[in-house]
Amino acid sequence: MYGTVRQDIRIHRPAEEVWALAGDPARLHEWFPGIDDCSVDGNRRTITTGSGLPLPEEILTNDSVLRRFQYRLDLPIITHHCGTIDVIDLHDETCLVVYSTEADPRTMALAIGGGTRGALHELKRLLELDPRKDQD
């Protein structure tokens, strides 16, 4: 059974600055609490969780014009997963970041979705604290 969870946050930084961090698949661990490391090889990404578990993913979309990043977790327990990060320019030097999760089984959407909310808050904290974070 499908479940969907959507989180969003407004960040008081220009969309291109936010996208520079949020849209970089190799830097997810910098702003997603519970993910300690990421490595990217082509359209494959492996994240390592705080409990030391490596999770393989497939990158589906990385569109810097639309500022949309999509990926799926590639695990036997998950029949379907799609994570989508959209950075939407509000044209006032701020942007809205929307992090959506759809998954089957639906419970996984809740468990991942809880993590994505924490991630958005950390993204905002990092970028509003240090607007040059994307250049680190």
Add this chain to the structure above:
Amino acid sequence: MGRKILFVTTDQQRYDALGCNGGMIARTPVVDGLAAQGIRYERAHPQSVVCMPSRSTMLTGQHPSTHGVWMNGITLPTDAPSVASLLKDAGYRTALVGKAHFQPFLDPFGRFEENRAGQPSVAGAHRGFDHFESATHGAMGPLDYAQWIQANHPEAAGMFYPVLDGNLEVNAMGGGDTGAPQVHHNAIEREWYHTDWVADRTISWLDSLSVDDDWFCWMSFPDPHHPWDPPASEVSRVPWKDVPLPAGYPTDAAERERLLDAKPRHWKAWYDGSLVSNYEAPLDWVPATMTADQVREVNARNAVECELIDEALGRVLAAIAARGWDDDVDVIFTTDHGELQGDFGLLFKGPYHVDGLMRLPLVWRPAPSAAAGSLAPSTVTRPVGLVDLAPTFAQIAGLAPAEWMEGKALPIDDADADARGFERVLTEWDSELFGVDVHVRSITRDGWLCTTYLPGHSHDGSEGELYDLHDDPLQRVNRWDDPAVASVRSDLLADLWDHQPAQVRPLRGLEAPV
């Protein structure tokens, strides 16, 4: 040297599970003995009927609207008020051994420190506890008990019932002799089962203390919460075929449906399988399919688990006596919420504010040295809540209640309750799960239980339940729309809203389903 505090909780235990409360199935001589020496509460209610909000209330002394853990899956911030911190600051040694559940268990990213075995205790005081050893209902995952099983008895790790199914929903798989959901043959040795582990680890921590230490120990048993998978060696204690059906279980299906039809519509919708509003009930189980024999077997397994807890508590009390502390220890025994356990043809829990889920066992045996000559054993019939526990611990320690506590130290008898205004107890429910939201507020006072439903998925805000607890102890006759008691209803609702704490906004977000 002050009074020491042993705070004993079970998980999901009914009022009538104890012999001292009239229970006839499980033998609970240890708790019954504490009740005979101390105070037994006949109308103790939780402020939420699920684990995380209710346990947060115990720790903070606040209603869920205030502490913000409004449903399972919401975390209690690690810097939230804690009575353990209050006691620690006053010089108490503090420990929590067993089930905590202030943070979600389903944690794929390992974000929560309470899911990292040994971490909180290594890191020092956590929520005011010097020592923190965790357990839950099985032996898989990162908690201390699971790690202990995996390290010492790995062959037992897979013997427990799988609480979640392959879709990560609460498992509906049946077992035992009757195929009842969450009943399971568990071949584990009794000494390895989490009930005995919690007692063993509690004794170990107590043994580490100096005889002059003041201490507060929350010993938190995961049972008798489902799954009902006690050690197989113990199951024959309570043969299920000999277990009477509970008074709350109408044996006739038509009668069950008539009773459910008189309640707000989500009751019957759950029973017939058309709506599962909350994660705590198995998605793939339809209560209407439950047989009388399944009810008997669930009750028998539950009773076995209650007996094991009672015996484990007896071992801990013996260890306390061996240290010479017996006269200086206050023992408080309770649970976080109840279990429907066959009432109305239902199992488990959810947004159903009736005695099966709300009337809790609560026993306080004050330290004999403190009570000598001044405190007679008593029974309190006035309404009290788990929200009153934290100020009670403070009082035992000789401390004033913290300003953030919303309850009052428990009364020692009805006269004390009347003198200090124990008139009402409030219980609340909020849940939002995949487009289904339910919002419930209840008040219990003057022998009535009144529940109102706020607008949500299945309710328009006009629905409610009103029960006369004296004349209708099984809550079978919903008098919400009875003109003869319209003024009772309006008075209770006015009192409820006069005393309901304002809900902290914005609501904290869901981190996981449980």
